[in-house]
Amino acid sequence: PRLSEPSTMARTALPAAPRLLRVALLLLLLVAAGRRAAGAPMGSELRCQCVKTVQGIHPKNIASVKVTPPGPHCADTEVIATLKNGQEVCLNPTAPMVIRLIEKILNTNPG
Secondary structure: OOOOOHHHHHHHHOOOOOHHHHHHHHHHHHHHHHHHHHOOOOOOOOOOOOOOOEOOOOHHHEEEEEEEOOEOOEOOOEEEEEEOOOOEEEEOOOOHHHHHHHHHHHHHOOO
8 A cells, every 4th residue: 555545554454453443543543643733742641541431421411532542551442531511531432332422423523
């Protein structure tokens, strides 16, 4: 694949990856590109941010979602939702509602 086709490279590099991991990586790339463009520092935390996850958050109460894939800072995929009241909560990345929410975000914000 040519270097000008990153989406083709990503699909061929991750053919057997679980759907959630692909979604998380795509979302992380979008977030990272936005931060780089804004000049914000990358990866200031060197530990897991989510100690526990919450259940029962209605999607209408969520203002934004940040997905952090596993890495040297943490062995787990972390999904942090910022609620409309400003509170941040950790969501279970394997919960069906969270997977649907991330897919909806990716489908409504094509990159």
